[in-house]
Amino acid sequence: MKTELSPRQQRLLDYLREQIAETGQTPSLRRAAGDLGVSHTAVAEMLKVLEQKGLVKRHGRYGRHLHLLNRAGATAGIQRIREVPVIGRITAGLPMYAQQQWEESIVVDAELYKGDNLFALRVKGDSMTGAGILSGDLAICRPRQYAADGEIAAVLINGEEATIKRFFARADHILLKSENPDFPPQRYGFDQVLVQGRVIGIQRGPDVMQRL
Known part of the structure; x- marks a missing residue:
C-alpha cells in the first residue's frame, strides 16, 4: 500500500503524533476538527x-482510541510505554497491586508487559541468581492468586514479607525454592503463603549493571 499523503492527511498525522506525545491520549474527532480548522467529516x-x-489502527469501526503504527505495522514507540508501580511497604489485607505505598514507578514497554494492575518488586539478596535474577533487579509481576508448580512467583509470607521464589504445592505444605544452592528450600503451611502474582519479566537497574 502506498504511503504518499496529501498535505491535509500529513497534517492530521503530524497532529495526532503531537497530541499523543503531549497528552498520551487520542484527541476526539471534534477536537481534531476544531484544531485543524476542518469539518468533523x-x-x-x-x-x-x-x-x-x-x-x-482504530479500535472498532467508530472507536475513538487509535494506535499510530510504525513501518513494521506494530504500535509506534510513542504509545508503547506504561508506568508500573514499584511496591514499597506492604499494607496488610491488600493485594500488592492495590498498595498505596509506592517506592517509585518504572516505565516499561506495553507491548511486552500486557495485562492490568502490573506491579514491580525490588529483589533483595542472591537467592535467585541461578534464574538470572540479581539483587537490585526489579521483578515485573502480573497479579494472580495462584501459581503452578515450578513457576517463579511473588508471594507474601505471614502477611508481611514479600519474596520472589519458585513455587511448589505439596500435599501438606508449600515449598518455596531458591535458584542458588546456598539457600535451602523453605517450607510453609498453606495459611502462611499468599500468592500475589507471577513474575513475567526482569528490569535490570543501573546499580546492578555497574556491578556486572
Missing part, C-alpha cells in the same frame, strides 16, 4: 485513508 475521512495506508 473531513477528519473521519482522512483517518480512514491513514488506516488504509497502514499508518494508524
Whole structure:
C-alpha cells in the first residue's frame, strides 16, 4: 500500500503524533476538527485513508482510541510505554497491586508487559541468581492468586514479607525454592503463603549493571 499523503492527511498525522506525545491520549474527532480548522467529516475521512495506508489502527469501526503504527505495522514507540508501580511497604489485607505505598514507578514497554494492575518488586539478596535474577533487579509481576508448580512467583509470607521464589504445592505444605544452592528450600503451611502474582519479566537497574 502506498504511503504518499496529501498535505491535509500529513497534517492530521503530524497532529495526532503531537497530541499523543503531549497528552498520551487520542484527541476526539471534534477536537481534531476544531484544531485543524476542518469539518468533523473531513477528519473521519482522512483517518480512514491513514488506516488504509497502514499508518494508524482504530479500535472498532467508530472507536475513538487509535494506535499510530510504525513501518513494521506494530504500535509506534510513542504509545508503547506504561508506568508500573514499584511496591514499597506492604499494607496488610491488600493485594500488592492495590498498595498505596509506592517506592517509585518504572516505565516499561506495553507491548511486552500486557495485562492490568502490573506491579514491580525490588529483589533483595542472591537467592535467585541461578534464574538470572540479581539483587537490585526489579521483578515485573502480573497479579494472580495462584501459581503452578515450578513457576517463579511473588508471594507474601505471614502477611508481611514479600519474596520472589519458585513455587511448589505439596500435599501438606508449600515449598518455596531458591535458584542458588546456598539457600535451602523453605517450607510453609498453606495459611502462611499468599500468592500475589507471577513474575513475567526482569528490569535490570543501573546499580546492578555497574556491578556486572
